[in-house]
Amino acid sequence: MPAMLPDRSLLVIVPAWNEEQSVGRVVLELLRVLPYATVLVVNDGSTDRTSAVAREAGARVLDLPVNLGVGGAMRAGYKYAFREGYARTVQHDADGQHDPEAIELLLKAMDQEDADIMIGARFAGVRGYAVRGPRRWTMRMLSIVLSRVAHTRLTDTTSGFKACNRSAIRLFSSNYPAEYLGDTVESIVIAARAGLKVRQVGVTMRVRSAGRPSHSPIKAGVFLLRAVLALAVALSRPTEPLPREVPQ
Amino acid sequence: MITGYAFALGLCAMLVVLLFVLLRTRRLREKYAGIWIIVSLGVVVLAIFPSWAFWLSRVARVNTPVNLLFGGSIAVLLLVCIHLSTELSSQEEKTRTLTEEIALLRLVVRGLRAEESFLTEPPRCRREPAVKPYSSRASR
Numbered sequence A: 001m002p003a004m005l006p007d008r009s010l011l012v013i014v015p016a017w018n019e020e021q022s023v024g025r026v027v028l029e030l031l032r033v034l035p036y037a038t039v040l041v042v043n044d045g046s047t048d049r050t051s052a053v054a055r056e057a058g059a060r061v062l063d064l065p066v067n068l069g070v071g072g073a074m075r076a077g078y079k080y081a082f083r084e085g086y087a088r089t090v091q092h093d094a095d096g097q098h099d100p101e102a103i104e105l106l107l108k109a110m111d112q113e114d115a116d117i118m119i120g121a122r123f124a125g126v127r128g129y130a131v132r133g134p135r136r137w138t139m140r141m142l143s144i145v146l147s148r149v150a151h152t153r154l155t156d157t158t159s160g161f162k163a164c165n166r167s168a169i170r171l172f173s174s175n176y177p178a179e180y181l182g183d184t185v186e187s188i189v190i191a192a193r194a195g196l197k198v199r200q201v202g203v204t205m206r207v208r209s210a211g212r213p214s215h216s217p218i219k220a221g222v223f224l225l226r227a228v229l230a231l232a233v234a235l236s237r238p239t240e241p242l243p244r245e246v247p248q
Numbered sequence B: 001m002i003t004g005y006a007f008a009l010g011l012c013a014m015l016v017v018l019l020f021v022l023l024r025t026r027r028l029r030e031k032y033a034g035i036w037i038i039v040s041l042g043v044v045v046l047a048i049f050p051s052w053a054f055w056l057s058r059v060a061r062v063n064t065p066v067n068l069l070f071g072g073s074i075a076v077l078l079l080v081c082i083h084l085s086t087e088l089s090s091q092e093e094k095t096r097t098l099t100e101e102i103a104l105l106r107l108v109v110r111g112l113r114a115e116e117s118f119l120t121e122p123p124r125c126r127r128e129p130a131v132k133p134y135s136s137r138a139s140r
Helices: A023-033 A050-057 A069-084 A101-113 A133-150 A166-174 A182-193 A217-236 B002-024 B030-048 B051-059 B065-120
Strands: A010-016 A038-044 A060-064 A088-091 A117-121 A162-164 A198-202
Touching (some): A010 A023, A023 A038, A060 A069, A069 A166, A069 A182, A133 A217, A166 A182, A182 A217, B051 B065
Parallel strands (some): A038 A060
């Protein structure tokens, strides 16, 4: 049983796969904005210097020997948070898309609404993000369904910017899917089914240094099909109870 | 006719022997060999008594006995494929868990190493370890 860190202890989990260009800057900025937080970079089997860059910048690094995908990297991060006794975690992208300044906002909203999971939503009344066409309809569909499941209004269910409290850490350290959309859509379903309170707050996103949401209709169609499949599987799965506060 | 049966019989017998050899040398686990042993024994029986195939097809109301055999073998192969897919998925989940565990242990080892070099180095060149165990640089 790890000694519980204080209630305010915060672990920022940064899943990174070949992000040597941006991860150093992201870690430095996180440590500057949140000096009390621990930054954990989960190096998801990178073939470049991601791990070394992150370590030099002052982060702790979990080196996964093979690539597991975002869901796999995040579960490893939640396991670390669970075993080391952190009270809260924030998932933060390594590509510089998320704004470290928004983390305080996320945590404050979590305290105010007494939520277990707080999602940083890109569309919720704050400018700076636009998606068009079929991809937008798919996201709208996901929002409507997941809003019903979670009994709250969720507008951006594919956001990778999330804060979790101890209950959510406990749940996700054992049950966090590595499937496509599992780390976003299915994890919300799992949390809601386990009786956790999921809420969202609007945040601005930065322009990513590399990679943009695609507008190809074929890709959007594939995205729709995979999203529907992920949702159908997630909704039909049996509910798993929240594990107790006793590590193995 | 006779040579055809002998050929089929020989093939099936060879299959059974191959499976037993693989099992004996532990290159095949018994839970995967089970279905193949049952299938190959079934084929041996049908090769010895082909009339049973005719009787079976009459019972199942299939006009051509060979179609019953084809249909049956396709169904068996399909089930084996699905079984292998589920086994593969469970292997992937185990690999994932082990991967996480290795990464977590690596971090612990790194911390312990830093602690050890901090304790064993002579005092005059004692310095802060590069990575201080259990507290990040940020919190210092």
